[in-house]
Amino acid sequence: MNAAKNDSLLSHPLAAIGTAFVFYGGLFFGFLLLLDLATPAENPYTALVTFVVAPMVVVLGVVLVLLSMWLQVRAAHRRGEKFTFHVAIDTSSPHYRRNLAAFGGISVVLLVIIAYTGVKAHDAVDSVEFCGETCHAVMGPQYAAYHNSAHARVRCVDCHIGPGFEHWVKAKMAGMRQLYAVAFNTFQRPIPTPVHALRPAQETCENCHWPRQFYGEKFVTHTYYKTDEENSPWTVDLLVKIGGGNPRTGKLEGIHWHMLEANKIEYIAVDEDLQDIPWVRATRDNGEVVTYTQAPSTGGDIPDPNSSDVQVRRFDCMDCHNRPSHIFHPPAKSVNLAMSQGLISTDLPYIRKTGVELLMADYAENDEAITRIPQALKEYYEKDYPDVARDRAAQIDEAATTLVKLYRENFFPEMKTDYRTRVNNLSHFTNAGCFRCHNDRLESSDGAKLQKDCTTCHAIVAQGASAELAELERDLQGVQFKHPVEIGDAWRQMDCILCHTHESGY
Numbered sequence: 001m002n003a004a005k006n007d008s009l010l011s012h013p014l015a016a017i018g019t020a021f022v023f024y025g026g027l028f029f030g031f032l033l034l035l036d037l038a039t040p041a042e043n044p045y046t047a048l049v050t051f052v053v054a055p056m057v058v059v060l061g062v063v064l065v066l067l068s069m070w071l072q073v074r075a076a077h078r079r080g081e082k083f084t085f086h087v088a089i090d091t092s093s094p095h096y097r098r099n100l101a102a103f104g105g106i107s108v109v110l111l112v113i114i115a116y117t118g119v120k121a122h123d124a125v126d127s128v129e130f131c132g133e134t135c136h137a138v139m140g141p142q143y144a145a146y147h148n149s150a151h152a153r154v155r156c157v158d159c160h161i162g163p164g165f166e167h168w169v170k171a172k173m174a175g176m177r178q179l180y181a182v183a184f185n186t187f188q189r190p191i192p193t194p195v196h197a198l199r200p201a202q203e204t205c206e207n208c209h210w211p212r213q214f215y216g217e218k219f220v221t222h223t224y225y226k227t228d229e230e231n232s233p234w235t236v237d238l239l240v241k242i243g244g245g246n247p248r249t250g251k252l253e254g255i256h257w258h259m260l261e262a263n264k265i266e267y268i269a270v271d272e273d274l275q276d277i278p279w280v281r282a283t284r285d286n287g288e289v290v291t292y293t294q295a296p297s298t299g300g301d302i303p304d305p306n307s308s309d310v311q312v313r314r315f316d317c318m319d320c321h322n323r324p325s326h327i328f329h330p331p332a333k334s335v336n337l338a339m340s341q342g343l344i345s346t347d348l349p350y351i352r353k354t355g356v357e358l359l360m361a362d363y364a365e366n367d368e369a370i371t372r373i374p375q376a377l378k379e380y381y382e383k384d385y386p387d388v389a390r391d392r393a394a395q396i397d398e399a400a401t402t403l404v405k406l407y408r409e410n411f412f413p414e415m416k417t418d419y420r421t422r423v424n425n426l427s428h429f430t431n432a433g434c435f436r437c438h439n440d441r442l443e444s445s446d447g448a449k450l451q452k453d454c455t456t457c458h459a460i461v462a463q464g465a466s467a468e469l470a471e472l473e474r475d476l477q478g479v480q481f482k483h484p485v486e487i488g489d490a491w492r493q494m495d496c497i498l499c500h501t502h503e504s505g506y
C-alpha cells in the first residue's frame with residue numbers, strides 16, 4: 001500500500017469549494033429562517049428562497065464534493081494506486097494548506113453574497129410585483145383589479161398575511177402548495193374564493209381603519225342609461241349612513257354598527273359563496289341576544305348552530321367589503337360609468353344596450369375579445385345605422401376603445417374570472433349583499449324582522465330622468481324611491497336581483 005497517497009478528503013480544490021457551499025448553504029438556510037421568523041407581516045413565497053434556493057446551494061456543495069472524490073479515485077486508479085479517504089487535519093501538507101486558503105477565500109465571497117442576496121430576495125418576494133407578476137397568469141385578474149382600486153398602494157401581504165407563528169406556518173405551507181400547483185399547472189380556474197386562509201379583519205383591515213374612526217354619511221351618485229334607442233339617463237344620489245361613533249353625541253350608529261365594539265353578529269350560510277343565510281344572531285352591547293331565523297313559511301330548513309357540521313361565522317369587515325381590492329364590475333355598471341364620464345358618447349343609438357352585449361359575449365380568450373369588439377361595433381352601425389357609421393366614425397372608434405379597456409379591466413376568460421364568478425356584497429343591487437339578511441324574511445321569536453326599509457341604510461337625496469343635478473327631484477331629508485321604469489310595487493316586494501340578473505348585465 002502506498003502510504004504517501006493516503007490523501008485527505010479535502011485535498012482536492014473541488015472538495016474545498018463543495019464543502020464551503022455545504023457549510024454556507026446551511027448557514028444561509030439558518031439565516032433566512034431567522035429572518036422569516038423575525039419579519040412579522042409575512043409572505044408565503046419567502047419560502048421559495050428559504051426552502052428551495054438555500055437547500056439547492058447545499059445540494060450543489062454535496063455534488064461538488066462527490067465529484068471531487070470521484071475525480072480523485074479515478075486519478076488514483078489511472079496511476080494504479082489504491083485510494084482511501086480520511087478527513088485529516090494535516091497542516092504540514094502543501095495541498096492541505098492551499099485548499100484551506102481556497103476555502104477561506106470562498107467563505108468570504110459566499111458570506112457577502114449570502115448576506116446581500118438573502119435580504120434582497122426577501123424584499124423581492126414581499127413585493128406587490130412578485131405576487132402579481134411572477135404568477136402572472138394565475139393572479140392576473142386580481143392584480144389588474146387591484147391597480148384600479150383604492151388599495152393600489154397597499155401591499156398584497158398587508159391584507160393576505162398577518163403576524164403570528166401559526167399564520168406563518170400556514171402561509172409557508174400554502175406558498176409551497178401554490179408553487180407546486182403553478183409549476184404543474186394544476187391550479188383551479190377561477191381561483192377558489194372566499195379565501196379561507198384570510199386572517200380575521202381585526203388583524204388586517206383594522207391596522208389601518210378602525211370602527212371608531214368612521215362617522216357620518218357618504219354621498220354617492222349613480223347615473224344609469226336605459227337600454228332604449230336614446231340611452232335615456234336616470235340618476236340616483238344617495239347619502240349612505242356609514243355611521244360609527246357619532247362625534248357629536250358619542251352614540252354608536254349606522255352601517256358600521258355591526259362592527260362596533262361590544263356588538264357581535266354571527267351567521268350561518270348554507271352555500272359556499274355565503275349568499276344563502278337562514279340564521280343570524282345579534283349580541284348587542286347591552287348584552288341582549290336576538291336570534292333571527294328564516295320564517296317557516298319560506299320552506300327552508302333552519303340549521304342547528306350547535307351541530308358539529310354547521311359553521312357559525314363571526315360577521316366582519318370582509319363579509320360586506322369582500323372585494324376591497326379586486327372588484328370585477330358588471331358590464332352594465334362599467335358602461336353606465338363610462339357613459340357618464342363622456343368616454344362613450346350618449347349620442348350613439350343603442351350604445352348602452354350594444355356595449356353591454358359585446359362585453360358579455362363569449363370569447364375564448366382576451367385577445368379574441370380585443371379584436372372582435374371593435375369589429376362588431378362597427379358592423380352593427382354599418383348595418384343598422386349607416387348614417388351614424390358615416391358621420392360619427394370617430395365617436396364609434398372612441399366607444400370601441402373604451403369597451404376594450406373595460407373588457408381588459410373586468411373580464412379574464414383564461415382564468416374564468418369576471419363579475420359572474422365574483423359576488424360583491426357591498427350593495428343589494430347587483431348581488432344579494434345586504435338583502436342576504438335585511439330582507440323582511442328573517443324573524444326573531446317575538447316577530448321582529450331584519451327589515452329592508454329603504455331609509456335604514458341611506459337617504460335618496462336626488463333622483464330623476466337626467467344626468468344633470470339641476471334637473472333632478474331633490475331633498476336633503478330624502479325622497480321616496482321611484483323605480484326608473486314602471487313596475488308597480490315590485491321593487492318593494494321582490495329583491496332587486498330577481499330582475500337585475502347577470503344575464504341582463506348586472
Ligand code: HEC
Pocket residue numbers: 128131132139142143146151154155156157158159160191192193194195196198318321322323324325326422
Ligand atoms: C385591501 C386588502 C387586499 C389587498 C391589498 C389585496 N387583497 Fe387579495 N383579497 C382580499 C380579500 C378580502 C379577498 C377575499 C375575497 C373573498 O374571500 O370573497 C381577496 C382575494 C384574493 C384572491 C382570491 C381570488 C378572488 O378573486 O377572490 C387572490 C388570488 C388575491 N386576493 C390576490 C391578491 C394579490 C396578488 C394582491 C396584490 C397585488 C392582493 N390580493 C391584494 C383583500 C386584499
Ligand code: HEC
Pocket residue numbers: 150151154155158159201204205206207208209317318321324
Ligand atoms: C395598509 C393599510 C390598509 C389596510 C391593511 C387596509 N386598507 Fe382600506 N384603505 C387604505 C387606504 C390608504 C385607503 C384609501 C383612502 C382614501 O382614498 O382616502 C383605503 C380605502 C378603503 C376603503 C374606501 C374605498 C373606496 O372605494 O373609497 C374601504 C371600503 C376600505 N379601505 C376597506 C378596507 C378593508 C375591508 C380592509 C381589509 C380587508 C382594508 N381596507 C385594509 C389602507 C388600508
Ligand code: HEC
Pocket residue numbers: 201205206209210211218220240242255256258259315316317318319320321426
Ligand atoms: C354591514 C356591512 C359593512 C361592514 C360589516 C363593514 N362595512 Fe365598511 N362600509 C359599508 C358600506 C355600505 C360603506 C359605504 C360604501 C360606499 O357607499 O361606497 C362602507 C364604507 C367604508 C369605508 C369608506 C368610508 C368613506 O368615508 O369612504 C371604509 C374605510 C370602511 N367601510 C371600512 C370598513 C372596515 C375596516 C370594516 C371592519 C371593521 C367595515 N368597513 C365593516 C359596509 C360595511
Ligand code: HEC
Pocket residue numbers: 241252253254255257258265266267277280281282290315320425426427433434435436437438450456457
Ligand atoms: C349576516 C346578516 C347581515 C348582513 C349581511 C347585513 N346585516 Fe345589517 N344588521 C344585521 C343585524 C343582525 C342587525 C341588528 C339587528 C338588531 O339590532 O337586532 C343589523 C343592523 C343594521 C343596521 C342598524 C344599525 C342600528 O343603528 O341599529 C344597519 C344600518 C345595517 N344593519 C345596515 C346593513 C348594510 C348596509 C348591509 C349591507 C352592506 C348589511 N347591514 C348587511 C345583520 C346583517
Ligand code: HEC
Pocket residue numbers: 220222236238240426427428429430434435438451452453454455456457458481491492
Ligand atoms: C340594509 C341596508 C339597505 C337597505 C334596507 C336598502 N339599501 Fe339600497 N343600498 C344599500 C347600500 C349599502 C348601497 C350601496 C351604496 C353605494 O352605492 O355605495 C345601496 C345602493 C342602492 C342603490 C344604488 C344601486 C347601485 O349600485 O347603482 C339604489 C337605487 C338603492 N340602494 C335603492 C334602495 C331601495 C329602493 C331600497 C328599499 C327597497 C333600499 N335601497 C334598501 C343599502 C341598503
Ligand code: HEC
Pocket residue numbers: 224225226227228234236332336429483484485487490491492494495496497498499500
Ligand atoms: C320586476 C322586476 C324588477 C325589480 C324587482 C327591480 N327592477 Fe329595476 N329595472 C327593471 C327593468 C325592466 C328596468 C329597465 C332596464 C332597461 O332599461 O333595460 C330596470 C331599471 C332599473 C334602473 C336603471 C338602471 C339601468 O341600468 O337601466 C335602476 C337604477 C333600477 N332598476 C333599480 C332597482 C332597484 C334598486 C331595485 C330593488 C329595490 C329594482 N330596480 C328592482 C326591473 C326591475
